[in-house]
Amino acid sequence: MTEAVIAGVGESKIGKVPELTTLGIIVDAALKAIADAGLKVQDIDGIILHPAFHMSPRYHIIVAETLGIYVKTLADTEMAGGASYGLALERAKQAVESGLCKNVLLVGGEKLATGHLSGSAMMASVGAHNLDWEYPYGATIPSYYALLAQRYFHETGATEADLAEIAVMTRRHAGRNPRATYRDPITVEDVLASPIISSPLHRLDCSLVSDGAAAYVVSAKGASGDPNREVEFLGIGQAQSYYHMGQLAEGAGDGRHDLVHTVVDVAGDRAFAQSGLSRDDIDVAMIYDSFTVTVAVQLEDLGFAERGGAGAFMRDHGDLGGKLPINTHGGLLSFAHPGACGGMMSFVEAVHQVRGEAEDRQVAGAEVALVTSASAVASNFTVSILGASRA
Amino acid sequence: MGTIHRPLPTITPDHVRFWEAARAGRMELQRCNDCGRFWYYPGPVCHYCSSRDFTWTPVSGKGTIYSHTVLERAKGNPFEDDVPITIVLVRLEEGPVMMSNLIDYEPGELRIDAPVVVDYERVDDEVTLPVFRPAA
Ligand SMILES: [Zn+2]
Numbered sequence: 001m002t003e004a005v006i007a008g009v010g011e012s013k014i015g016k017v018p019e020l021t022t023l024g025i026i027v028d029a030a031l032k033a034i035a036d037a038g039l040k041v042q043d044i045d046g047i048i049l050h051p052a053f054h055m056s057p058r059y060h061i062i063v064a065e066t067l068g069i070y071v072k073t074l075a076d077t078e079m080a081g082g083a084s085y086g087l088a089l090e091r092a093k094q095a096v097e098s099g100l101c102k103n104v105l106l107v108g109g110e111k112l113a114t115g116h117l118s119g120s121a122m123m124a125s126v127g128a129h130n131l132d133w134e135y136p137y138g139a140t141i142p143s144y145y146a147l148l149a150q151r152y153f154h155e156t157g158a159t160e161a162d163l164a165e166i167a168v169m170t171r172r173h174a175g176r177n178p179r180a181t182y183r184d185p186i187t188v189e190d191v192l193a194s195p196i197i198s199s200p201l202h203r204l205d206c207s208l209v210s211d212g213a214a215a216y217v218v219s220a221k222g223a224s225g226d227p228n229r230e231v232e233f234l235g236i237g238q239a240q241s242y243y244h245m246g247q248l249a250e251g252a253g254d255g256r257h258d259l260v261h262t263v264v265d266v267a268g269d270r271a272f273a274q275s276g277l278s279r280d281d282i283d284v285a286m287i288y289d290s291f292t293v294t295v296a297v298q299l300e301d302l303g304f305a306e307r308g309g310a311g312a313f314m315r316d317h318g319d320l321g322g323k324l325p326i327n328t329h330g331g332l333l334s335f336a337h338p339g340a341c342g343g344m345m346s347f348v349e350a351v352h353q354v355r356g357e358a359e360d361r362q363v364a365g366a367e368v369a370l371v372t373s374a375s376a377v378a379s380n381f382t383v384s385i386l387g388a389s390r391a
Numbered sequence: 392m393g394t395i396h397r398p399l400p401t402i403t404p405d406h407v408r409f410w411e412a413a414r415a416g417r418m419e420l421q422r423c424n425d426c427g428r429f430w431y432y433p434g435p436v437c438h439y440c441s442s443r444d445f446t447w448t449p450v451s452g453k454g455t456i457y458s459h460t461v462l463e464r465a466k467g468n469p470f471e472d473d474v475p476i477t478i479v480l481v482r483l484e485e486g487p488v489m490m491s492n493l494i495d496y497e498p499g500e501l502r503i504d505a506p507v508v509v510d511y512e513r514v515d516d517e518v519t520l521p522v523f524r525p526a527a
Contacts, residue, residue: 132400133432134490136520138462139475147480154458154503198478199461246431246488249425249457249480253439259458 004096006089006231007103007217007224007388008037009348014212015181018114022052025213026109033215038225039103041067044217044332046074046095046104050084050340053110063107072099073249082290083238084108085214085344086373086382092218103222108341129377130244139245142206143292144377145290146198147245149293152260153200156300160200162311163292164191167204167333169318171288174330176320177361181208182334204291207331210364212338214345227391231351234277234368235385237270239263260297264372265379268302271370271383279303282385283366284353285324286346288374289331295360298372299326302383320363328353328361343373347384354388395473395492399518406433408447413519416511420485421447429488450496452509453526457488459501481507481523492522500525 010032012025020028026049034041047069051059060077074095078088085106085267129135129144152158156230170187174180186204194203211288217224222229241250241263251258273280285304289295302322305313317323329335330348332342352358358366367388373380409432412413412419420429424472425442429450436443453494457480465471477493479501493501513519 001514055490131398132406135512136397136400136518137492137522138395138397138465138473139469139478140462140468143460143462143463143478146462147478149457150460151458151480151503196463197461201460244432245480245490247438249482249488250486251491254512262481327500 002097002099004093004218004233005136005218005221005224006347006351007039007219008033008035009099009216009351011170011345011348011357012109012213014179014338015099015210016113017111017211021174022055022109022111022115023063023066025211027066029109029213029215030063030067030105030107032125033103033217034108035382037103037217037219038216039219041069043103044069045265046072046092047345048074048076048078048092048104049077050108053339068288078385080380081340081375081390082119082288082343083373083375083382084340085347085379085385086371087238089347089384090238090382092329093233093236094304096218096220100185102223104218105215106218106344107215108344110339110341112209112339113211117157133244135247140198142201142319143198144245145293148259148297149200149291152293152297155260156308158296160202160313162187162308163205163296164188165315166289166295166313168192168335169314170327170331172319173325173328173361174334177330177335180335181210201291201293207333208341210338210342212334212336212341212345214301214341214348215342215370216351222391228378228389229355230391231354232389233384234387235273235275236382237267237274238382240340240380243376245377248377248379252355262297262301262378262381264298264374264383265301265303267299267381267383271385275385277368282368282370284311284328284350284363284369286350286369286371287326288346288372289327289333290326290337290374292333294374294378297378298374298381298386320361325363329356331353346371348371350386353377354386386387394512395476396469397514397520398469399514400407404518405435409433410518411510413511413521418450418452418509418521419447420450420487429483429487431459431483431487446512450483450485453527454483454507454523455502456480456493456505456507457482458503473524477501479507479523493524497525
């Protein structure tokens with residue numbers, strides 16, 4: 001059977017990019033990923049894209065047309081917010097392994113920093129949260145995660161200071177990344193002194209609002225320019241639960257999953273089972289960090305940290321040289337968060353890590369990386385375990 | 392708390408009865424005639440057993456706070472000048488959990504498990520939103 005690999009990755013300039021359009025940064029990331037794979041544009045025969053928030057539902061076709069890719073045997077959108085490119089990765093892998101495509105391009109980009117997108121426009125276009133039963137009460141995206149955080153505190157005894165540890169460590173990683181938006185170190189006190197956005201979440205608990213684009217190419221093993229730089233899929237899983245906060249709170253009625261006991265464990269169990277690996281085999285992890293609390297529930301539900309212990313885990317084990325370096329590029333909290341494609345940057349970093357190309361951020365000897373993506377208030381997750389080439 | 396500049400729900404045949412009741416100062420939910428459970432938000436089928444046999448039934452309007460947040464910054468949203476806005480998840484006595492606002496409360500009353508009771512905020516001729524206040 002054909003085995004799929006991640007053959008190449010690319011990122012545009014990130015942060016504030018007023019000089020390029022959304023299409024401009026998307027093309028930039030796509031061409032870099034295709035070149036990184038040692039392929040030509042004409043080798044691409046599949047494309048999956050999350051249309052930029054204010055763009056046409058046919059945006060994937062427009063992007064392919066702009067790049068000059070005429071015939072595709074897979075051309076589709078993946079509109080699941082932050083989880084999109086984790087979900088799309090599994091789809092691209094299946095497309096290559098089934099023979100549907102040879103080289104699938106996944107690309108996305110947003111201009112959230114300089115693109116004049118209002119909060120309400122984003123809510124409406126991305127369908128992040130419900131417009132009939134929730135938005136009329138003044139629920140913004142941070143307030144959703146704040147409701148999660150407050151309940152998480154109640155159930156686990158964790159505190160604002162515990163969540164702050166996640167922001168502090170993520171910033172420490174960003175300090176080693178010249179491309180990160182924010183690099184100056186912060187302390188727990190800094191996080192707690194930053195303004196409340198929606199209690200108990202402070203500004204420094206929240207991810208950034210950035211411009212940027214990223215891309216990766218999924219190809220058949222051995223088909224790229226340099227098989228030694230191909231990154232292998234060791235395991236991949238996804239899970240989704242509900243949508244409205246009330247429904248998430250009620251849970252599945254099985255006593256196992258609810259608002260603060262997410263279904264990321266289901267995605268994780270599947271990925272780990274496929275890989276035959278254990279938690280201790282993971283060298284570096286990218287845990288989707290739309291908010292600090294998003295990281296907390298995932299680290300706990302995936303079994304890396306004990307209940308309520310995610311903040312302490314991050315502080316004690318999450319640094320370079322620690323048991324499990326987490327979000328070594330600086331994450332959505334400090335590197336960049338250009339909307340749905342922000343999660344792609346975690347995959348790009350994981351690829352860099354297992355290829356040994358992460359420069360000052362390199363986890364020594366990293367061969368296995370775990371990457372999560374998440375969306376819709378911790379209801380939709382993917383877990384991917386990626387490995388260095390065994391070519 | 393003054394009136395919030397609220398983005399309004401789209402009222403459809405699935406839940407027009409809910410909004411009619413709210414306008415009249417009542418909360419009515421669908422109760423399943425097969426499994427007996429109430430569900431929220433209103434919709435065409437029992438969320439628990441898939442039955443479409445239900446009866447619109449008045450509920451007590453009492454519940455407890457499941458979680459809460461005070462929104463302080465909402466730039467770019469229609470209600471950005473209305474902050475702070477207190478958003479709660481309320482577990483109704485009848486079982487379902489719903490998002491709403493808590494109004495007219497003292498600081499100590501905004502806590503998980505605190506008892507609350509429904510009240511109504513008229514927004515326009517069509518929409519009256521159920522909100523909650525501390526139970527006396
Ligand atoms: Zn039923």
